[in-house]
Amino acid sequence: MADAARTKTEPVATIDPYRPHRAMPGDFGISIGEKGSTRRWLRVDQGARRQSMAGFDDTYVDIVDYILRVTHRIWEEKDIGQIYKTYRHNSKVVDDSGLQYGRDKIVADTVHTINAFPDVRLYADEVIWAGDDRAGFHTSHRTVIVGHNTGFSRWGPPTGRLVVVWAIANCVALENEIFAEHVIYNHVSLLRQLGLDVRALAREFGNRALADASGADPRFGEVERLLGQGTPSETPGPVAAHEDVEAFLRYAYHHIWNWRSLNVVDDVYAATLRFHGPGDREYYGRGAYKSFVLSLIATFPDLAFGVDDVYYMGNEQDGYLSSTRWSAVGTHRGFGSYGPPTGRQVRIWGISQHRIVGGRIVEEWLMFNEFEILQQLLRDADTRT
Template identity: 30%
Template sequence: MFADDHLSPGAYAPYRDPRDYILSWTDEIWIDRGIGRIREHYADDIKVHTAYGETYDIDHVIQNSVMKMSAFPNGGGGTGEDVVWEQRGENGFISSHRVLKTGTHSGYWTYGAPTGRDWISRTVAHCLVRDGKVVEEWLVRDEYAVLQSLGLDPEVVAADLAAASPVTGELLDLGAGGAFVGKIGNPAVEGVSGKRPHRYLKECELIQNMFEEVWNQRLFNRVNLYCDPKIVSHTVRMHREQTIECYQREIINMLAAFPDGKMEVRDIVVNESPDLGLRIAVIWVMEATYCGVPLYGKPTYSPVKILGTSHYEMRDGKILREWRIYDEIAVMAQIIRARNNTTAINDR
């Protein structure tokens, strides 16, 4: 089945389908520079979840977009690599839009004066659309890759974020908001975006089992049960790995910094199309303690929450490619804040 016949055209009108809706709006806002048209695309009370907290106001979206367009005037909306969408009710759908972004830092940004350098990174916008408007969004960026490209010190930026987020203007508080709290019983049936259609349950189960066995139970030897021998993994900082052995090592390396980390799948989206085949998008959260290898400086033995997303391209029932994205700068900010709090207590 390549389409859901029960989705009302009003959910994505006047576009051809949900994929065209997402890609066309991205171009109209960023390529055509119609920032003000965000009001036509987003609900007034849009709820945006990021690794830095929650916002509930369309004005934040517009203001931040204007600042970003000034800083990166040739950045545009990036290149849409894929839109994995699925129905959510008669008049709605969830869209997981993976974007490869590039640009030149030629204007002032929250990170400071223009560097004149080019940058490249990936972003995933996981958007819930109802009656033609985005009502909720889970936004995940690889911000470390941006800073790496611009030659900026991630430690310095993360230290600033530890006090206040330049994205939301609010205190960094990962304990608040729907991105991290609330229990999900079975995301194959109902996740944070709502109830799924009763289909592709076998594929959802495969992804859930992979997270539970490989990530949570540390059964790295079972990767070959879920992945094609030619598995390709695209991860943060624009890293790319290929083959089962490299895929195993990449997971182990992430867990080495957070050896007690547990993954929770919070949303699953499945889409199959004649041109792109079967793809699965997942929103996940890792809860852990920074008590392992000193990837981000000396361990603080403090709790860390990581909001991430993965896109999977499937072939013959196995994962052929994965794109895994999370914001390492937000992770570092949590660690630095814990380190600063400990120092302040010791100095009393």
């Protein structure tokens, strides 16, 4: 769409210095909050298009509208065929257990889940977005999933129980098709709500994954958090959030997790921090958050943490909403909630969303592949020769 055709409602954008092709919306003009209730955003007539969306179906007026209504049609209206219209044939989806390749796998997984929870409802908590119809729209969709387990699933026979589980899905879409997705579910909470033994299932699924590994060598090398006897790498900073949100977050992650400088928590998090994490962890305040960080570092003493992607929306006056996708690797040599040390190396990956107000993080939603980590740690010893 030509610039002259853009409407006045399209948000003012700033350019991402790390990826010059991707713009960050400078306000919340296109957002969950602006959409209001389903009485508004489920109406057939959504009015005039609010931003340039070349190649997208005319029915969608902006990228948040696209994410909300595609999700609703697939999961609640059970129009699973929408996946063929809104996912590219060779879509790459990375979930808790790894890479799932191809649109047909997405269709099969969706059928499986709806069969297990036929009355499933997906409530959109937030959609953080960036980009445009030239470089692709990046969206981070936080969802609360509610449903009764009245059908068979990979977890076993139906339990009839109600589950309330949240998840975060980060997608990239262009010309009406999602072609890349990273999604994390709160699987540990799901299994507990179903009344299942999380550790027993983790061992079962871990053994199954090991058997399917086709002779893959389970040995590993050193975790490169440090080079030899050196120190963690330096990063620019500290940087104020209103000057550069991405640099602010990268500095915070690197110095808290890699430098183990927990005093930085006091600099970047509000005293009234609210934290929501995997396994239904709910913390209030900086002290509880520091204890959470310490618990993971104590469990994986060589934990090395890296930021894979960051985008955000907002401004200094109204605050910011951000999405950070990250990865970590560590060796289970410490004591913690995952049991006695196994000496096994695990890969951790997750997605975090932040609400930043007045230069401090006031709320954080963090989800990582906890059930898959348990599979790696609790599986039986590998006896292959």
